[in-house]
Amino acid sequence: MTAATFTFWTQLLDLPDYEVVYCQKERDRQRYRITVAPQHRLGVCPHCGKVSDTIHQTRTREHIKDLSISKYAVTLNVRVLQFECLSCGQFFTPPIPFLAAGAHATERFLERAAQLIRSSDVANAAAFLGVPERTLGDWYYDYLQRRPQANSSKVKPVRRLGIDELSVKKKASTTSQ
Secondary structure, eight states: OOHHHHHHHHHHHTOTTEEEEEEEEETTTTEEEEEEEESSOOEEOTTTOOEEOOEEEEEEEEEEEEEEETTEEEEEEEEEEEEEOTTTOOEEOOOOTTBOTTSSBBHHHHHHHHHHHHHSOHHHHHHHHTOOHHHHHHHHHHHHHHSOOTTOSOOOOOOOOOOOHHHHHHHHHHHHO
């Protein structure tokens, strides 16, 4: 593949700070298998806050589900860098914001799955997305736990107390008798 092809795929996937380094179309399985790697080989140590460019090891998280493209499923292989901080001697792996914690899926895949589940159910969403029902159910509930609740806004202090109208009428009727 040419550099222009990798640039096209990188822009299409739109994964922050990652670029496509390999792409294969598997016609027999109707999927794209795409390998992405960090654009910058730097990490900020969470222990001391210093920048490190010393890579201790590179691992690959494989078979990550992403949104499909046309009739093709998309499976990502994500290269994950583990750094050694020469300042404090600690090893660390920077977080990858587009990967869902505890799932072999991207956050946007789970967001789409959640939309499908809200309008249907887990079984139909799993069938549509090509994921086992129980797996999608587990991913969905973990996804919901990570999301801030819509009603979790700061509770406002009580400024007035309402009066129950029926209680007022009842009190008025008992005092007039």
